[in-house]
Amino acid sequence: xxxxxxxxxxxxxxxxxxxxxxxxxxxxxxxxxxxxxxxxxxxxxxxxxxxxxxxxxxxxxxxxxxxxxxxxxxxxxxxxxxxxxxxxxxxxxxxxxxxxxxxxxxxxxxxxxxxxxxxxxxxxxxxxxxxxxxxxxxxxxxxxxxxxxxxxxxxxxxxxxxxxxxxxxxxxxxxxxxxxxxxxxxxxxxxxxxxxxxxxxxxxxxxxxxxxxxxxxxxxxxxxxxxxxxxxxxxxxxxxxxxxxxxxxxxxxxxxxxxxxxxxxxxxxxxxxxxxx
Amino acid sequence: xxxxxxxxxxxxxxxxxxxxxxxxxxxxxxxxxxxxxxxxxxxxxxxxxxxxxxxxxxxxxxxxxxxxxxxxxxxxxxxxxxxxxxxxxxxxxxxxxxxxxxxxxxxxxxxxxxxxxxxxxxxxxxxxxxxxxxxxxxxxxxxxxxxxxxxxxxxxxxxxxxxxxxxxxxxxxxxxxxxxxxxxxxxxxxxxxxxxxxxxxxxxxxxxxxxxxxxxxxxxxxxxxxxxxxxxxxxxxxxxxxxxxxxxxxxxxxxxxxxxxxxxxxxx
Numbered sequence: 420x421x422x423x424x425x426x427x428x429x430x431x432x433x434x435x436x437x438x439x440x441x442x443x444x445x446x447x448x449x450x451x452x453x454x455x456x457x458x459x460x461x462x463x464x465x466x467x468x469x470x471x472x473x474x475x476x477x478x479x480x481x482x483x484x485x486x487x488x489x490x491x492x493x494x495x496x497x498x499x500x501x502x503x504x505x506x507x508x509x510x511x512x513x514x515x516x517x518x519x520x521x522x523x524x525x526x527x528x529x530x531x532x533x534x535x536x537x538x539x540x541x542x543x544x545x546x547x548x549x550x551x552x553x554x555x556x557x558x559x560x561x562x563x564x565x566x567x568x569x570x571x572x573x574x575x576x577x578x579x580x581x582x583x584x585x586x587x588x589x590x591x592x593x594x595x596x597x598x599x600x601x602x603x604x605x606x607x608x609x610x611x612x613x614x615x616x617x618x619x620x621x622x623x624x625x626x627x628x629x630x631x632x633x634x635x636x637x638x639x640x641x642x643x644x645x646x647x648x649x650x651x652x653x654x655x656x657x658x659x660x661x662x663x664x665x666x667x668x669x670x671x672x673x674x675x676x677x678x679x680x681x682x683x684x685x686x687x688x689x690x691x692x693x694x695x696x
Numbered sequence: 697x698x699x700x701x702x703x704x705x706x707x708x709x710x711x712x713x714x715x716x717x718x719x720x721x722x723x724x725x726x727x728x729x730x731x732x733x734x735x736x737x738x739x740x741x742x743x744x745x746x747x748x749x750x751x752x753x754x755x756x757x758x759x760x761x762x763x764x765x766x767x768x769x770x771x772x773x774x775x776x777x778x779x780x781x782x783x784x785x786x787x788x789x790x791x792x793x794x795x796x797x798x799x800x801x802x803x804x805x806x807x808x809x810x811x812x813x814x815x816x817x818x819x820x821x822x823x824x825x826x827x828x829x830x831x832x833x834x835x836x837x838x839x840x841x842x843x844x845x846x847x848x849x850x851x852x853x854x855x856x857x858x859x860x861x862x863x864x865x866x867x868x869x870x871x872x873x874x875x876x877x878x879x880x881x882x883x884x885x886x887x888x889x890x891x892x893x894x895x896x897x898x899x900x901x902x903x904x905x906x907x908x909x910x911x912x913x914x915x916x917x918x919x920x921x922x923x924x925x926x927x928x929x930x931x932x933x934x935x936x937x938x939x940x941x942x943x944x945x946x947x948x949x950x951x952x953x954x955x956x957x958x959x960x961x962x963x964x
Contacts, residue, residue, distance in 0.1 A: 435814070435815065435818070436814070436815060436818035436819075436822075437814070437818060438800060438834065438835070440798055440800070440834075440835040441798060441800050441801055443797075564797070566795070566796075566797050566801075569795075579809070583793075583795060586794075586795035587793070587794045587795050640754070641785055641787065641790040641791075642790050642791075642794075643753070644744070644749050644753055644754065644783075644785070645785060645790060645791040645850075646793070647749060647752075647753050647774040647775075648747065648749065648774075648778050648782060648783045648854065649778060649793070649805055649806040649809060649853060649854070649857065650774075650775040650778040650779065650806050650809040650810050650857060651775075651809050652773070652774050652775050653775035653778075653809050653810050653811065654775075655809075655811025656811050657808050657809060657811060658804075658807065658808040658810075658811055658812055658813070658814055658817050659814075660801065660804065660808065660814070
């Protein structure tokens with residue numbers, strides 16, 4: 420074995436013989452948390468933002484997200500997630516501010532349009548809920564590799580088919596985008612105009628959709644056979660390549676978070692949290 | 697101990713005509729059997745049938761018998777077949793699981809499915825990477841490989857299941873000349889290194905001339921000729937069957953027609 424050999428040089432602590440580049444130990448306190456713990460935190464944050472009415476849930480969740488983002492040092496990386504919410508936030512703000520049903524507290528009258536304070540408040544809360552949801556997902560996505568999550572869930576007994584679907588879906592999106600790019604390039608090379616105004620771009624989508632969808636369907640049969648040829652349907656439980664540190668404290672945190680979420684949902688549905696601002 | 701097809705007739709579900717008719721072939725461990733034929737001859741179907749994927753996975757009707765080391769494919773489950781006979785398809789990208797972050801994990805996909813002990817998984821992955829001399833790719837993302845590299849990784853993934861036989865369905869058809877050389881060299885070494893029997897379907901008779909010991913010609917779903925590679929690939933009927941002869945043979949014939957005497961390297 421040569422010194423430049425990645426498999427040889429990367430062998431390290433962990434399961435014997437499994438190279439370090441497969442173990443991929445995460446760096447940083449938050450990233451080192453068990454993937455399932457990070458998943459539970461993200462789910463509880465995202466749902467709390469929607470379940471708790473008023474400002475309370477939003478403030479709590481946004482504060483938590485900001486703190487975890489700071490601890491994980493991913494502040495700048497969250498910018499694309501923020502930008503992705505802009506179209507939705509803009510529409511929420513416009514529709515609710517101008518068309519809030521039954522609002523009488525007008526801010527100003529602009530011809531037939533009457534934006535209202537109550538509409539603006541509702542819109543701001545709804546927009547912040549979307550932001551809290553997006554950022555909760557962003558913190559999770561930026562601190563957890565999909566493979567790590569699937570590996571940990573498989574170790575906990577998740578079926579291989581479910582694990583495969585999750586993992587393959589997460590890795591298929593970039594593949595489809597790449598294929599769409601290749602088809603677009605091929606069509607452009609044959610004279611199709613795929614740039615310019617919005618209608619021209621919309622017209623360009625139709626010839627793209629056909630090859631993309633039919634190509635994907637054609638691949639599915641071969642992929643299914645390739646999976647069978649690699650013993651995917653074997654009845655044994657899959658061998659786990661990586662294990663992720665877990666601790667009684669993390670287990671307690673997970674159960675506590677889930678219990679809190681259930682409690683909040685119950686109280687919110689029964690109207691016992693109306694006193695919260 | 698052989699992979700044997702006896703009087704095989706296979707018809708796809710919903711098809712009126714059979715794709716294979718009366719096919720009999722025998723593949724022994726450590727040997728390379730080439731199959732050549734024009735487009736639509738049933739070569740890919742032959743691969744699916746030989747590996748037991750047809751009809752088990754894709755349906756259809758199979759008559760005759762396919763036995764792998766004495767066990768019929770019809771009586772075996774897919775994951776059992778995978779350990780007896782591996783199959784490699786034409787398109788390298790559809791064979792990768794799409795779930796692995798590194799080549800090492802991609803090759804480990806099959807052994808992990810079998811639930812083998814971790815030490816055994818590691819040993820098999822390392823052996824497969826070494827057999828195809830692709831260990832330097834181990835830490836690379838499988839989605840970011842050249843066509844030839846991806847095909848070798850897919851082949852390593854099959855090898856890691858340690859099948860006694862390998863069925864390769866035009867493994868170089870989507871590769872450039874460099875990728876073809878890369879994969880061709882690896883296939884040529886496979887039978888010798890691993891002791892596996894290799895059935896390779898190929899359009900490229902030049903490649904078959906260098907790696908196959910026996911060659912069968914498949915035309916319209918039936919084997920019309922089968923013999924030693926040198927004999928079949930020099931057969932004058934190849935062109936009539938829609939198969940291009942190896943370039944060496946074509947050059948020799950052209951030279952003969954032109955009255956030119958070619959001096960071989962040995963003679964020179």
